[in-house]
Each structure stands twice: as C-alpha cells, then as structure tokens.
Amino acid sequence: MTTTHVRATCPHDCPDTCALLVTVTDGVATEVKGDPEHPTTAGVLCTKVSRYTERTYHAERLLYPLRRVGKKGEGKFERISWDEALDTIAARLKPLAASAPEAILPYSYCGTMGLVQGESMSARFFHQLGASLLDRTICASAGGTGYRYTVGATIGTDLEQFQNAKLILIWGGNPIASNLHFWTRAQEAKRRGATLIAIDPYRSLTAEKCHRHIALLPGTDAALALGMMHVLIAEDLLDHDYIADYTLGFAQLKERAAEWPPERAAEVCGIGVAELVGLARLYGQTSRDGDAVAIRANYGVQRVRGGGMAVRTIACLPALTGAWRHAAGGIQLSSSGSFPVNRAALQRPDLLKAQPRTINMTTIGDDLLRPGSPEFGPQVQAVIVYNSNPLAVAPDSSKVERGFAREDLFTVVLEHFQTDTVDYADIVLPATTQLEHVDAHLAYGHLYMMANNAAIAPMGEAKPNTEVFRLLAARMGFDDPCFRESDDALAARAFDASKAQAVHFDWEALKQKGWQKLAMPDAPFAQGGFATPSGKCEFYSAQMLADGLDPLPTHIAPYESPASNPELAAKYPLAMISPPARNFLNSTFVNIKSLRAAEGEPHLDMHPEDGAARGIGHGEMVRIFNDRGSFVAKARLTDKARRGLVVGLSVWWKKLAGDGKNANEVTSQRLTDMGRAPTFYDTLVEVEKAPA
Ligand SMILES: Nc1nc2c(c(=O)[nH]1)N[C@H]1C(S)=C(S)[C@@H](COP(=O)(O)OP(=O)(O)OC[C@H]3O[C@@H](n4cnc5c(=O)[nH]c(N)nc54)[C@H](O)[C@@H]3O)O[C@H]1N2
Numbered sequence: 001m002t003t004t005h006v007r008a009t010c011p012h013d014c015p016d017t018c019a020l021l022v023t024v025t026d027g028v029a030t031e032v033k034g035d036p037e038h039p040t041t042a043g044v045l046c047t048k049v050s051r052y053t054e055r056t057y058h059a060e061r062l063l064y065p066l067r068r069v070g071k072k073g074e075g076k077f078e079r080i081s082w083d084e085a086l087d088t089i090a091a092r093l094k095p096l097a098a099s100a101p102e103a104i105l106p107y108s109y110c111g112t113m114g115l116v117q118g119e120s121m122s123a124r125f126f127h128q129l130g131a132s133l134l135d136r137t138i139c140a141s142a143g144g145t146g147y148r149y150t151v152g153a154t155i156g157t158d159l160e161q162f163q164n165a166k167l168i169l170i171w172g173g174n175p176i177a178s179n180l181h182f183w184t185r186a187q188e189a190k191r192r193g194a195t196l197i198a199i200d201p202y203r204s205l206t207a208e209k210c211h212r213h214i215a216l217l218p219g220t221d222a223a224l225a226l227g228m229m230h231v232l233i234a235e236d237l238l239d240h241d242y243i244a245d246y247t248l249g250f251a252q253l254k255e256r257a258a259e260w261p262p263e264r265a266a267e268v269c270g271i272g273v274a275e276l277v278g279l280a281r282l283y284g285q286t287s288r289d290g291d292a293v294a295i296r297a298n299y300g301v302q303r304v305r306g307g308g309m310a311v312r313t314i315a316c317l318p319a320l321t322g323a324w325r326h327a328a329g330g331i332q333l334s335s336s337g338s339f340p341v342n343r344a345a346l347q348r349p350d351l352l353k354a355q356p357r358t359i360n361m362t363t364i365g366d367d368l369l370r371p372g373s374p375e376f377g378p379q380v381q382a383v384i385v386y387n388s389n390p391l392a393v394a395p396d397s398s399k400v401e402r403g404f405a406r407e408d409l410f411t412v413v414l415e416h417f418q419t420d421t422v423d424y425a426d427i428v429l430p431a432t433t434q435l436e437h438v439d440a441h442l443a444y445g446h447l448y449m450m451a452n453n454a455a456i457a458p459m460g461e462a463k464p465n466t467e468v469f470r471l472l473a474a475r476m477g478f479d480d481p482c483f484r485e486s487d488d489a490l491a492a493r494a495f496d497a498s499k500a501q502a503v504h505f506d507w508e509a510l511k512q513k514g515w516q517k518l519a520m521p522d523a524p525f526a527q528g529g530f531a532t533p534s535g536k537c538e539f540y541s542a543q544m545l546a547d548g549l550d551p552l553p554t555h556i557a558p559y560e561s562p563a564s565n566p567e568l569a570a571k572y573p574l575a576m577i578s579p580p581a582r583n584f585l586n587s588t589f590v591n592i593k594s595l596r597a598a599e600g601e602p603h604l605d606m607h608p609e610d611g612a613a614r615g616i617g618h619g620e621m622v623r624i625f626n627d628r629g630s631f632v633a634k635a636r637l638t639d640k641a642r643r644g645l646v647v648g649l650s651v652w653w654k655k656l657a658g659d660g661k662n663a664n665e666v667t668s669q670r671l672t673d674m675g676r677a678p679t680f681y682d683t684l685v686e687v688e689k690a691p692a
C-alpha cells in the first residue's frame with residue numbers, strides 16, 4: 001500500500017480558493033483536507049469541499065461520451081466512443097466555420113476557476129474558429145466596473161489584515177456561507193474588540209452574528225453610502241490631507257452628498273434615521289480615533305439595476321476618512337486585479353482573423369431565441385457549454401429552456417454530471433474533476449498564486465477540457481503549434497513573472513510548494529497610487545461621463561421595487577432575492593445527497609405578516625410568480641426576511657425541485673447600469689398558496 005499527499009487547489013467559484021492536501025492510497029483519493037500551512041486556508045475547509053471525494057467518485061459521474069436519443073430536455077442518452085463524438089462535433093462545426101462562424105457560441109463560466117481548464121485551450125479554439133465571443137458577465141462585472149472607475153483596479157485590503165480592524169462593515173455578503181476564511185478573520189477581529197456590522201436586507205447567517213444589522217431594502221446601497229457621506233461631511237469626520245493628496249473631485253462630491261440628508265437616505269433605504277446616522281458616525285469616528293476601518297463589499301450589492309454605481313459609491317468611503325492609511329483599513333471587493341494573469345498568452349486573441357460579435361451570457365435566453373438579422377448577425381446554431389449550467393443559473397429560465405429546446409440548435413456540453421443543461425445536449429462529453437487534472441489558480445479573496453496537481457487518473461473516459469479542445473482542434477485541421485501545448489506548458493504561462501507582484505512565479509516550484517504569495521504592499525493605497533487615469537481615488541470620474549454615466553456617486557433605483565415601479569408593485573408587491581445556499585456552490589453540489597439533505601428542499605423565507613396577509617402558514621407550499629414565470633417552494637415564516645422581502649436560497653437544480661423549476665423562473669434578463677450584468681436581486685413577485 002502506498003499513500004501520498006498531493007498538493008491541490010479548490011477550483012470553485014469562491015473568494016477563498018483553498019489550498020488542499022489530497023490523500024491518495026493506491027491510486028484512490030481517500031481524503032481532501034485544507035492545508036494547515038496555507039495562511040488563509042489554515043487547515044479548514046467548508047463542508048462541501050471536505051466532501052470532494054464524494055463528488056469525484058459519485059455513482060452518477062459522467063464517464064463516457066453520450067449521444068442524445070430522446071427529445072431535448074428529456075435526458076435520454078446512449079454511450080458512444082470519443083472518436084464518434086469528436087467526429088460528429090467536427091462535422092457539425094466545419095460547415096458553420098466556413099459560412100458563418102459567429103453562429104457558433106461557447107458558453108462557459110466558473111465551474112472551475114482554473115486558468116488552464118477555464119479559458120486557455122478553449123479560447124484558442126474558439127478564436128481560431130472565429131466563433132462569437134462570450135461576454136462573461138453573470139457574476140462580478142457590474143461591481144468590478146464600478147470599483148475600477150473609482151479605485152482603478154480590483155485591488156483592496158488584504159484578507160490577512162482584517163483581524164486587525166476595529167470596525168468591519170460586511171456589505172452585501174454572507175461570508176459564513178460564501179467566504180468562510182474571511183469570516184474567521186472577522187471573528188478574530190471581534191475577539192480583539194472590533195465591531196461587526198452587516199448591511200443586508202436579510203438577516204443572513206452572518207448578519208445574525210454581527211453586532212448590528214442594517215436591514216436596508218434591496219438595491220438601495222448607494223443611497224445609504226450617500227447618506228453616510230452627508231453625515232461624514234456635515235460633521236467633519238474627514239481626513240482632509242488624504243482627500244487633498246489622493247482624491248479627485250471632492251468639491252463636486254460634497255455638493256452631491258448635500259442632496260442626501262440622512263432623512264432622505266433613510267427613507268429610500270427603508271431604515272431608521274438614527275440607524276443611518278449612527279453607522280456614519282461610527283465609521284468616521286473610528287478612523288478619527290486612529291483605528292483601522294474596513295469594508296468587505298460583496299456581490300449582494302451588485303445584482304440590481306444600480307449595482308455598479310452602488311459599488312462605485314461605497315468604494316469612495318475609505319478615501320473620505322483616510323481608512324486606506326491602515327493595512328487593515330480600506331475596502332475589499334475582490335483581489336483578482338492584483339494578479340498579473342497572462343491572459344493573452346493563455347487565450348491567444350491574436351488568432352482572431354476578424355472581430356466577431358459578442359453575446360452576453362446573461363441574455364442567453366433571448367439570444368438563443370433571436371433569429372438572424374443584420375444587427376444581430378447569424379442565428380446561433382451551435383452552443384458548446386463547459387464549466388457552466390445555464391439552464392439553472394441564467395435568468396428568465398423559461399426562455400433559456402425554450403432556446404436550448406430548439407431542434408435545430410446543436411448543443412455540446414462538457415460536464416461531470418447530468419445537469420439540467422446536459423439534458424438538452426446533443427453530445428455530452430465527460431470532464432475530469434480537479435482531482436484528475438492540472439491547473440493554476442488566482443484567487444479573488446486572497447493574494448496567493450496556487451497550483452493544482454492531478455491526484456488521481458481520470459475516471460472512466462473523462463478528459464480535461466483542454467484535451468477536448470486539443471482533439472477538436474486537430475479534427476478541425478488547426479495546425480498552429482499552440483493547439484498542442486500541454487496543460488503544464490499552459491500553466492507555466494499563467495502569470496507574468498516579469499511583473500513585480502509575481503517575481504516568484506515559476507510553475508515547477510509552484511507545483512512543488514502549492515502556493516506563493518504575490519509581492520504586494522501591505523497598505524496598497526496608503527500613499528495614493530490608485531490605478532485610475534488620474535492616479536487618485538476618483539470621486540468624480542471623467543471616464544464615467546465619457547461612458548454615458550453620472551460622473552458622481554448617485555443612487556439608481558431598482559427596475560422593480562415598490563418605490564420605483566408602483567404599477568408593477570400593485571401586482572407583484574414582494575421583492576425577491578435568491579442568494580447562495582450554504583451547502584451549494586451556485587448549482588454545483590446540488591446533486592450530492594448529503595449536501596442536498598442539509599438544505600432540505602427549496603424554501604422561501606417570508607415575514608410572518610406577509611404570510612398572514614396571504615393566508616400562508618409556516619411550512620406550507622407556496623407558488624412564487626410574476627409575468628415571467630413561477631416556481632414552488634416551502635414557506636418558512638421568519639422575521640429574518642424584512643416585511644416586503646422574500647428570500648429563496650439558491651441555485652437549485654430544476655429537476656431536483658418538486659416542480660422542476662427554480663428561482664430563475666422569475667428573475668429577468670435586464671442588465672445593470674454598468675458591466676452588462678444580471679439583476680437577479682431586482683425582482684418583484686407575488687406569493688400564494690400552491691394549488692394542491
Ligand atoms: N456556499 C456558497 N458559497 C459561495 C457561493 C455559493 O453558491 N454557495 N457562490 C460563490 C459565488 S459565485 C459568489 S459570486 C459569491 C457570492 O457571495 P456573496 O458575496 O456573499 O453574495 P450573495 O450571496 O449574492 O449575497 C450576500 C448577501 O447579500 C444580500 N443582499 C441581497 N440583495 C442585497 C442588496 O441589495 N444590498 C445588500 N447590501 N445586500 C443584499 C443577501 O441577502 C445575502 O445575504 O459567493 C461564492 N461562494
């Protein structure tokens with residue numbers, strides 16, 4: 001018996017990107033643990049990933065290529081050989097490549113965050129083909145855009161500093177579920193005397209454990225931040241030197257903030273005036289006392305019409321009070337901009353012969369249903385899906401379903417399991433999991449470059465995404481040597497070692513060690529140095545003006561809310577949000593029995609008074625609906641949801657829910673103010689007892 005411990009990396013779409021140690025005995029992975037030496041993982045994994053072997057060796061893993069034999073959506077398949085699968089795909093793609101390559105669409109997101117199994121060989125393949133480009137907007141592009149206008153790059157407070165803060169605002173995040181290793185630091189800060197404040201319409205697991213919980217209405221975060229600015233300015237809780245040296249546009253910001261007295265802001269947010277003023281004073285006074293004040297801004301803020309502007313507005317706060325002077329102060333939205341990823345070397349955009357059109361992944365429902373036209377270009381005729389489950393995760397799901405059900409659409413899905421999307425595939429290709437392939441990773445919540453070694457051989461006939469696209473490239477006759485590069489050669493290109501942050505990058509060494517911290521200053525903006533055009537924190541952004549946006553922080557009301565759309569609210573009075581469930585990772589892990597059992601079944605949390613007004617009792621089945629569709633869930637009457645708000649933790653596989661539907665039946669394809677992102681949490685619904 002031989003036992004080894006393989007250094008690996010959690011591939012999931014989560015800020016924590018944990019360092020893993022995989023125990024392998026005689027070729028079988030028996031345990032996955034957090035690396036105790038990795039400073040942010042610190043030997044701790046979430047429940048989901050500590051069960052990773054359950055997922056890899058799951059009896060329902062896809063192990064062979066399949067061809068559809070039933071109707072689209074029915075999920076009936078028969079086994080075929082790799083040769084037959086690849087020949088079939090090449091035969092369908094070749095005529096399209098010759099006549100209208102933009103009719104081919106890759107659809108992928110972050111099933112794996114790996115730089116190699118994500119977009120490397122696949123991107124090269126689609127670039128060479130001239131396929132439509134995919135705008136990968138479904139998660140972070142609104143906030144990322146807003147943050148970049150203000151700060152210049154997605155660089156912020158280092159996770160490893162948060163325990164030293166005296167005040168932490170957890171703004172639109174539920175880290176106990178979705179950013180566990182940040183929560184560890186926040187708790188340590190609490191033990192050292194820090195105050196934690198959650199800003200969230202819902203009393204999430206995290207909000208429950210904070211000292212204060214500001215339960216504002218969804219989509220009103222910019223109004224809250226503007227009200228805070230008003231108080232900070234009126235009460236002179238400012239760092240005038242920091243403002244003078246390192247910011248742009250304070251005079252204009254001051255005028256704007258003057259329009260937002262606490263009474264107005266509190267009314268828009270649906271909170272108390274004293275609550276708002278108290279928050280602003282604590283925020284300003286803690287800095288004034290010389291202590292570190294940090295904001296952890298997350299995704300909850302971004303999934304509404306004004307999501308980009310909300311993040312942009314919040315990101316102005318630390319520059320007003322000089323919170324950036326402390327290593328443990330400032331704001332973290334994402335750390336991804338710290339990594340010098342060598343995207344061009346991995347993805348080879350230079351292989352493009354012309355500039356193809358771009359299709360937004362968020363509007364896949366409409367775009368699959370759109371006929372060809374001069375404005376749109378050719379109708380989409382082939383979709384190749386990998387690292388994503390659009391049938392479950394994309395908004396306005398009934399349209400997504402109708403699109404994928406098109407008989408004339410040729411669909412290929414690379415997957416581990418028979419997801420909702422796989423049910424619509426013509427050809428299914430079995431993919432390897434993280435234990436079976438090599439990859440290099442950045443993180444969006446910490447500052448370590450990470451390596452993933454393959455711990456075991458591929459299961460069945462599964463292949464890494466890269467290998468599938470290498471084989472397809474050969475079948476298509478692509479002869480550029482870049483289509484023969486190995487996964488290790490790709491990983492060796494992941495980071496640009498000529499950049500100061502990544503001077504230590506050496507793939508062979510990283511594979512051995514597992515991880516390596518970037519060389520970043522402790523307090524990135526203590527002396528300014530913002531990555532904006534002016535080099536300052538831009539309260540006023542000329543770039544925003546050029547892009548057709550308000551150059552100053554402002555509040556943009558949701559598309560769907562009682563205040564902004566009373567007509568719609570008369571029909572559909574309840575605001576619905578559908579944030580991640582603790583035991584799922586988007587729609588990944590929903591099919592793992594022990595994790596699904598922990599979530600039970602789809603629930604809808606609603607305030608007892610909203611339940612009573614509709615004759616709905618605790619534990620009763622309800623139908624949640626609007627003009628776009630409906631789904632069924634079990635009502636939990638709880639004051640965790642403020643009045644007027646309903647919460648359906650997500651993202652369920654549709655076919656594992658009683659009615660074959662999930663929360664995305666009612667979400668819309670409307671886009672955010674910037675970043676062309678989805679508005680999942682900008683949704684009005686009505687709820688009624690489910691018909692028996
Ligand atoms: N366990 C688990 N972890 C995950 C994921 C998962 O599915 N499960 N998903 C991963 C991914 S892809 C992402 S993007 C992140 C997302 O994780 P987070 O950044 O935590 O974001 P969300 O879970 O979308 O929302 C967090 C909180 O925002 C609140 N919220 C909703 N609307 C608003 C609003 O308008 N304003 C404010 N202030 N708060 C609001 C919600 O009630 C929720 O409690 O987590 C990652 N980690």
Ligand SMILES: Nc1nc2c(c(=O)[nH]1)N[C@H]1C(S)=C(S)[C@@H](COP(=O)(O)OP(=O)(O)OC[C@H]3O[C@@H](n4cnc5c(=O)[nH]c(N)nc54)[C@H](O)[C@@H]3O)O[C@H]1N2
Pocket residue numbers: 013108109110111112117138139299386387388389390392393394414415416417419431432433434465578579580585586587588650651663664667680
């Ligand atoms: N209602 C609602 N909808 C949401 C959200 C929400 O909060 N509410 N959150 C949104 C957010 S933040 C995000 S990021 C998106 C996430 O949407 P997706 O990125 O589509 O995430 P998953 O649902 O986890 O699906 C990823 C799939 O990739 C597969 N996969 C994993 N690794 C590999 C691999 O190496 N190769 C291949 N071929 N496949 C692999 C997994 O098995 C899984 O089925 O969902 C969005 N949808």
Ligand SMILES: [Mo]
Pocket residue numbers: 013138139140
């Ligand atoms: Mo996400």
